[in-house]
Structure formats: structure tokens, C-alpha cells
Amino acid sequence: MAQPTSTHPLTILEVGDSLGIDLGWGLSALFGSDSFVRVIPDAVGDTGLARPDFYDWPAHLAEELAQYHPGAVVVMLGGNDAQDFIDGGRFVSFGSSLWHTVYSERVGNFMNEAMAAGAHVFWVGMPIMGSAGFSSEMALEDQVYAQQAALRQGVTYFSSWSLFANSAGQYAQYLPNSAGQLVMVRDGDGVHLTYAGAERLADAMAAPMAEGFGVKLFS
Numbered sequence: 166m167a168q169p170t171s172t173h174p175l176t177i178l179e180v181g182d183s184l185g186i187d188l189g190w191g192l193s194a195l196f197g198s199d200s201f202v203r204v205i206p207d208a209v210g211d212t213g214l215a216r217p218d219f220y221d222w223p224a225h226l227a228e229e230l231a232q233y234h235p236g237a238v239v240v241m242l243g244g245n246d247a248q249d250f251i252d253g254g255r256f257v258s259f260g261s262s263l264w265h266t267v268y269s270e271r272v273g274n275f276m277n278e279a280m281a282a283g284a285h286v287f288w289v290g291m292p293i294m295g296s297a298g299f300s301s302e303m304a305l306e307d308q309v310y311a312q313q314a315a316l317r318q319g320v321t322y323f324s325s326w327s328l329f330a331n332s333a334g335q336y337a338q339y340l341p342n343s344a345g346q347l348v349m350v351r352d353g354d355g356v357h358l359t360y361a362g363a364e365r366l367a368d369a370m371a372a373p374m375a376e377g378f379g380v381k382l383f384s
Contacts, residue, residue: 166236166237166285166378166379166380167380168380168381169201169202169236169380169381169382170201170384171200171201171384174200174201174202174203175201175202175203175236175237175378175380175382176203176205176233176234176235176236176237177192177196177202177203177204177205177235177236177237177238177239178205178207178229178230178233178235178237178238178239178284179192179204179205179206179207179208179238179239179240179241180207180208180209180222180225180226180229180238180239180240180241180242181208181209181212181239181240181241181242181289182208182209182210182211182212182213182241182242182243182244182245183208183210183211183244183357184208184241184242184243184244184291184292184356184357184358185208185209185240185241185242186206186208186209186210187357187358187362187363187366188208188239188241188289188358188363188366188367189204189206189207189208189363190206190360190363190364191358191360191362191363191364191365191366191367191368192204192206192239192367192370193206194360194363194364194367195364195367195368195371196382199382199383199384200384201381201382201383201384202382202383205229205233205235207229208241208242209225211245212242212245213242213243213244213245213246214242214243214246214268214271214272214275215245215246215248215250215268216245216248216250222242222275223274223275223278226238226275226278226279227278230278230279230282230284231282234282234283235282235284236283236284236285236378237284237285237286237287237374237378238279238284238285238286238287239286239287239288239289239374240275240279240286240287240288240289241288241289241291241325243290243291243303243306243307243310244291244303244356246268246306247259247299247302247303247305247306252267259302260302260305265309268306268309269309269312269313272309272310272313273313273316273317276288276313276314276317276319276320277317280317280319280320284319285319285320285321285377285378286314286317286319286320286321287320287321287323287370287373287374287377287378288310288313288314288320288321288322288323289323289325289366289370290306290307290310290311290322290323290324290325290326291303291304291306291307291325291326292325292326292328292329292358292366293326293329293330293335293336294336294355294356295336295338295351295354295355295356296355299355299356300336304326307324307326310322311324321373321374321376321377323370323373323374325366325369328365328366328369329350329351329362329365336351336355337350337351338350338351338353338355340365342361342365348361349361349362350362350365371383
């Protein structure tokens with residue numbers, strides 16, 4: 166990837182579900198005054214890869230890639246994908262071996278689609294959740310994202326899990342900020358990020374993004 170400049174900034178297309186919307190706040194705040202980077206937040210709530218009949222992310226991604234020609238695509242989705250679904254007439258039970266095969270294929274194809282358009286993919290894993298059961302489901306999905314990213318040179322996987330856990334590795338609604346003050350980083354639903362949480366995530370992503378893209382991101 167060529168080093169972005171004020172004249173030729175890096176366009177980052179950010180897609181995902183409602184957690185992706187939260188991340189969009191953080192990325193917009195992080196790069197808002199940066200002449201090297203242009204962020205296009207385009208996450209859509211209640212979406213994912215499990216139900217293309219409800220929202221066809223590959224089709225929408227194709228439109229956005231053609232419209233914006235991003236140099237990078239940041240993805241954060243999965244919060245709505247812990248469900249059974251139908252694929253080619255087959256019933257796919259969440260967590261089954263068939264689910265792992267089909268969902269891995271969908272994730273991989275999504276990565277391939279962005280890469281084929283010349284974009285580097287930065288895939289953000291789901292964070293630890295307030296519910297232990299939901300956390301285990303998200304951890305299963307995160308394994309798929311990490312595995313598929315590892316197969317592709319043009320994809321960087323970033324785990325958000327430990328960013329929202331306390332020193333004991335447990336879910337935390339409040340965590341210390343850079344000044345050591347406790348701030349609320351997760352909404353009361355135990356799922357979504359507050360503005361402070363979104364900024365925490367975006368700030369933590371900055372250096373890995375620059376390394377993954379092989380460029381300097383701040384002017």
C-alpha cells in the first residue's frame with residue numbers, strides 16, 4: 166500500500182453491524198482531523214453474514230467498493246450471527262461442523278471480495294460480552310475470523326476481547342482510561358460500546374492498522 170498523504174489520503178471503508186456502528190464513532194473521532202485518512206463509516210444494525218436474505222452484505226460491499234475504491238476495509242460484525250440458518254436448502258445449526266464450514270466460507274469470501282478490489286482487510290473480532298453464553302458464541306465466531314485471516318496475506322485480524330476485560334479476564338462495564346480514571350466502556354445491555362468504549366477500541370487499533378497496512382496513518 167502506498168503511503169497516504171494529504172493529497173492522496175487513504176480511504177477506509179468501515180462496515181459491520183451495530184457494534185460496527187459503535188466502532189465507526191471511534192474511528193471517526195480518531196481520524197477526524199487527520200489529513201492522511203478518510204473514514205467512511207457504513208455499518209448497518211441487525212446485519213451479519215448468517216442471513217443474506219435479510220441483508221446481503223456481499224452485494225452491498227460490492228456496491229461500496231465500486232463507489233469508494235477504498236484502500237482498506239475495516240470489518241466488525243458477528244453480533245447477530247450466532248443463529249441457525251438455511252444454506253442451499255440445508256439447515257445449518259450454529260456451532261456445528263457444517264456451520265463452521267459454511268460460515269468460514271462466507272467470511273473468507275467476504276475477505277476475498279474486498280481484497281480483489283485492491284483493499285487490505287482489517288477484521289475486528291467480537292468483544293467479550295456481559296452474558297457468559299453469548300461470550301462463548303462470540304468466541305467461536307472469533308476463531309473463524311482469526312483462522313480465515315491467517316490464510317490471507319491481505320487480511321489483518323485484530324482481537325478486541327482483552328480490551329474489554331478486567332485483570333481477571335472477565336467482562337467489565339467500567340475500565341480505566343489513559344488517565345487512570347474509571348469510565349463506562351460498555352452499554353447496560355452488556356453488548357454495545359459507549360462512546361468511550363468506541364474510542365478505546367479505535368485507539369488500540371491505530372498502531373496495528375498502520376503496521377498491517379504498512380503505512381503511517383497520521384499526518
